[in-house]
Amino acid sequence: MMEPTIKAVFDSCQPNTQETLLTIRQWIFDIANTSESIGTIDECLKWGEPSYLTHTPKSGTSLRLSPLKFNPQKYGLFVHCQTRLIEEFRLVYPDLDYDKNRGILFDSHDPIDEELIKQFIFAALTYQLRKKR
Template sequence: MAVFQCNEVNSVFNHYPERCQKSLLTIRALIFDVASKTEGVGAITEMLKWGQPSYLTLETGSGTTIRLDRFGDSHVAIFFHCQTTLIDTFRTLFLELAYSKNRAIVLDPKNDLPIDKLSICIEMALIYKLMKKG
């Protein structure tokens, strides 16, 4: 697992309830893994935005911010910038995933994470600005 880039992010993860923490840490690791395998993304910058662990492509500017957090009392979510077309695209590709408006994929930490589908969604977010140029 990637080392935390700032203590504040580490602290947020440590304060999540155990049922959410495992899923969120798995998604965090997936973001770094997908980024390392995706051409043009470069290093991921990890920081807090709006009090949520956030992942940015500051080095290359290739993508849009991905944020992680709890969603209500029992779920977790991967948040994407609401002014992108990402969630609409994800809905077209993966009808079976749960969404919150045009801003998040919502997941139940009691269930296995759909890693393959999330990997595709994460990759699309990490290269969103490159796709818009092309």
């Protein structure tokens, strides 16, 4: 069940963007549920955006979903700016649209790249595990 304040954020999105963000939200929970190393996910609002944090164990960094304020048909998957996740993804996917070192940007009119997004989600939710190695 989604908290009313979080649901309100999704409800305020453009229909295409909302559908895509809700799909990605489900993938976050699905990926966490299929990996014992990720564990429990907490869903909350950070900076008014739906955010997902690993709770037990603290295996990853926070992941945020957000439509872009300047173009609500676009959305981003954002991580903490001090992680190396965006830098790592730029090496493998140089042609993606990045928001500095904070996130990857997508257009809700384009087909959703499920494999890429799931890879990014897994990388974010396991970031602390890889960092410790």
